[in-house]
Amino acid sequence: MTRLGRWGWGTVLVTALLGILFSLVTLAAPPEEDPGPLVEVRGPAAVDTAPTPRAPAPPEARRVQVGRTSAAVPVGAGEAPRPVLLRAPTIGLSAEVDDVGVTGDQQMQLPDDPRRLGWYRYGPAPGDGRGAAVLAGHVDSATYGVGPLARLAELTPGDPVSVRLDSGAWHRFRVDSIESFDRQALPAAVFTRRGAGRLRLVTCTGAYVPELGGYQENLVVTAVPGEG
Amino acid sequence: MKRILAATAAVSIAALGIAPASPSAAQAGGDATVSVLHAVPGLTVDVYANGDELIPDFEPGTLTDPLSLPAGSYDLAVYADGDTPDSADPAIEANGVEVPAGANATVVAHLDEQGNPTLTPFVNDVSATAAGQARLVVRHTAAAPAVDVRADGDVLFGGLTNPNEESGDVPAGTYAADVTLAGEGEPVLGPADLDLAEGTATIVYAWGSAEEDNLDLAVQTIDGLHSSPAGVPSGETGAAAPAGGAPLWAWGLGLASLAAFVVAGRRLLPAAARH
Numbered sequence: 443m444t445r446l447g448r449w450g451w452g453t454v455l456v457t458a459l460l461g462i463l464f465s466l467v468t469l470a471a472p473p474e475e476d477p478g479p480l481v482e483v484r485g486p487a488a489v490d491t492a493p494t495p496r497a498p499a500p501p502e503a504r505r506v507q508v509g510r511t512s513a514a515v516p517v518g519a520g521e522a523p524r525p526v527l528l529r530a531p532t533i534g535l536s537a538e539v540d541d542v543g544v545t546g547d548q549q550m551q552l553p554d555d556p557r558r559l560g561w562y563r564y565g566p567a568p569g570d571g572r573g574a575a576v577l578a579g580h581v582d583s584a585t586y587g588v589g590p591l592a593r594l595a596e597l598t599p600g601d602p603v604s605v606r607l608d609s610g611a612w613h614r615f616r617v618d619s620i621e622s623f624d625r626q627a628l629p630a631a632v633f634t635r636r637g638a639g640r641l642r643l644v645t646c647t648g649a650y651v652p653e654l655g656g657y658q659e660n661l662v663v664t665a666v667p668g669e670g
Numbered sequence: 671m672k673r674i675l676a677a678t679a680a681v682s683i684a685a686l687g688i689a690p691a692s693p694s695a696a697q698a699g700g701d702a703t704v705s706v707l708h709a710v711p712g713l714t715v716d717v718y719a720n721g722d723e724l725i726p727d728f729e730p731g732t733l734t735d736p737l738s739l740p741a742g743s744y745d746l747a748v749y750a751d752g753d754t755p756d757s758a759d760p761a762i763e764a765n766g767v768e769v770p771a772g773a774n775a776t777v778v779a780h781l782d783e784q785g786n787p788t789l790t791p792f793v794n795d796v797s798a799t800a801a802g803q804a805r806l807v808v809r810h811t812a813a814a815p816a817v818d819v820r821a822d823g824d825v826l827f828g829g830l831t832n833p834n835e836e837s838g839d840v841p842a843g844t845y846a847a848d849v850t851l852a853g854e855g856e857p858v859l860g861p862a863d864l865d866l867a868e869g870t871a872t873i874v875y876a877w878g879s880a881e882e883d884n885l886d887l888a889v890q891t892i893d894g895l896h897s898s899p900a901g902v903p904s905g906e907t908g909a910a911a912p913a914g915g916a917p918l919w920a921w922g923l924g925l926a927s928l929a930a931f932v933v934a935g936r937r938l939l940p941a942a943a944r945h
Contacts, residue, residue, distance in 0.1 A: 513888035
């Protein structure tokens with residue numbers, strides 16, 4: 443009736459018992475290496491506290507001499523500097539940077555490879571001295587696995603971050619703020635083109651809920667010009 | 671300059687109509703933003719508003735900075751350089767131009783289709799552009815018949831006539847733009863490389879006179895209309911998510927083991943009873 447003998451079924455029984463025990467131990471164990479909730483730090487350059495001056499410059503008074511310019515078709519202004527490499531040594535991050543824009547549904551485009559960062563080319567570039575230069579990347583990908591941005595949350599205020607432009611010039615920043623936002627409600631101020639020049643690194647964080655579009659939060663690290 | 675006859679432009683008050691919402695330049699209450707473009711070839715002029723000289727020595731092909739003017743009704747008059755309201759009739763005049771609070775407008779001194787100087791106020795659409803988009807506005811202010819405006823060889827706006835405009839939001843980038851007489855293939859203007867910057871309205875004016883062979887393009891830009899991207903979708907698999915509860919495989923192993931345990935137990939128990 444059975445091809446397994448008594449000893450065979452005995453082995454199955456013992457193996458199953460071991461399996462039950464092992465699974466019970468695993469289920470009962472506390473989650474390993476849970477980093478715990480993200481510790482948010484908001485410095486003067488944080489998204490949440492950053493003033494978002496939407497107001498225009500005060501209306502100019504009537505001037506006697508009205509300024510004027512030629513309305514001729516402007517000649518191409520030439521290429522503006524672009525960031526090509528980002529380094530954050532305290533978390534072992536060194537990533538090349540691509541120019542990116544937006545996808546059809548107005549989301550920021552990102553390189554497929556989580557080892558690369560995308561620079562939002564319509565906004566300021568690092569070192570522009572005005573507004574937030576935004577560099578973002580995938581935290582993980584189906585093709586490449588978990589990328590180095592998974593460690594972005596380990597940055598702490600004061601950590602150095604530097605960016606190399608295609609001109610070869612380096613711009614140095616130090617971390618000012620670490621914040622997380624609901625991914626469906628990322629404040630537009632993250633991308634502000636006004637105010638003091640600063641650098642913003644963005645990736646995904648928080649719980650992963652596939653039915654709700656994956657990661658539930660964006661991690662936003664803001665760094666201000668200066669040595670770390 | 672016999673063309674510059676004293677022409678009274680019938681400026682449509684309604685043309686300044688409802689002030690569009692302005693994200694970049696929410697005007698301090700009661701003010702309007704007005705730029706003035708001089709697009710009448712060959713004549714330096716002085717522009718007067720309500721009898722006061724507003725823009726002296728204004729040369730063709732130049733554009734003023736945006737002026738912040740109190741909202742209200744303006745009598746605009748354009749005099750040939752050197753003439754004054756006391757010494758001569760204006761070359762162009764437009765009375766009762768309503769400038770509503772909050773409006774962003776460009777007043778253009780230009781030739782109508784027949785070549786007579788006129789003033790046309792255009793309302794500038796300064797509503798926000800979507801992330802990645804640029805706004806292109808084309809205005810026909812030349813003494814020329816209907817034209818087609820082409821971008822990279824394709825007709826973008828067809829059959830545009832003086833003094834009308836067409837506009838659309840397009841992906842930001844550089845386009846080779848030219849202007850042909852409507853339905854024809856040979857450009858009468860351009861091609862010119864137009865850099866349509868993201869979050870910026872680029873307003874292109876065709877001006878001059880086809881008959882006088884001095885058609886030209888003028889460009890005005892209004893920046894600060896950009897929007898931020900809707901989001902940053904920066905994860906795919908969840909592998910970098912913090913461990914949330916027990917892994918699924920542990921449940922699987924437990925259930926499979928339990929099933930195997932039950933099956934093996936049933937096989938063994940009757941066997942033991944038989945002996």
